[in-house]
Amino acid sequence: MNDRWLWTFPVVGAFLIAIALVLQNHRWNEEERMVRTTGSVVALMGRGCPLVEFFPRPGERITFTGEVCSRPGYAEGDTVELFYDPLEPQHAHIDSFLQNWFISLILGAIGLFFTLIGLALLIPEALVDSRRKRLKRKGQAVQAQFVEIRRNPFSTFNNVPAWQLVCQWCNPSTGEVHLFYSEDLWFDPQPFIGNEFLQVMVDPNDPRRYSVDTSFLPRLAD
Known part of the structure; x- marks a missing residue:
């Protein structure tokens, strides 16, 4: 089996893990300049995507849809913690483990899977090559x-x-x-x-x- 082809697995895995880390770091940096408040789930869209309503300023109503949809999940009338950008209040997201980490964890898990598969294929090849070189000498x-x-x-x-x-x-x-x-x-x-x-x-x-x-x-x- 071609070693260069085997390297595809850990390279793709490392790339996906890097994307996951970048996305999560972006989320953390984003939240540092955002404001925390509470909102209410006013409806469930599609496959359980929560439609959230909040009021960043008196008389200003903002609605947005949660990034992660799940059933069972939220119910109409639920109160949720959220972050929003004070300069662009429509830029908001729910503050929960699932909403904050879901995409990063999925990408990271897939990346880790590809990395482990690659290592499982490459390590035996490397051991065989090392033994071959050692026996060639001694x-x-x-x-x-x-x-x-x-x-x-x-x-x-x-x-x-x-x-x-x-x-x-x-x-x-x-x-x-x-x-x-x-x-x-x-x-x-x-x-x-x-x-x-x-x-x-x-x-x-x-x-x-x-x-x-x-x-x-x-x-x-x-």
Whole structure:
């Protein structure tokens, strides 16, 4: 799977979280210059959107609709706390947790979800890459006999399981046979397998730590 494509998830997630923070910071700064007062719910619009009435000055009646609609929610006759701009009284909003935080929390939650998905995909890739580089420096190169190409049911993308190369090597010092599995491949490598043996970098102290060399395979297009 292309690493650059995987970065889309945390980038989009960070962007949504940033928007949520900007919106919430704007709301806080806005309220610093606004006036707090009370109003009354005079009607419910659509799916429970409260129509609020208040009087910023004697004889001046202002109505506005709440930003978040919900059922159950407000009822006609309810008294609500609100903020309004003294220079533009029609610019007002209800002072409640739902009205103040709903949009920011939704954007932030979606952003966090995308970020976690991205990290869940990128961290294993990073660990595999780190192990590969470490074994390239300190590992022992062995020639393992190619056995088969298998599908990995535990690693899927769009419900399509990844491919893996399977090979085996008999450790001459112990007489034990070790099975090695390549990293996940997102295209069918069968047409590109021309060798009976594959190079595997093995940790001399622990053969369970290894990296199957797949550099001879073509790269998947972006």
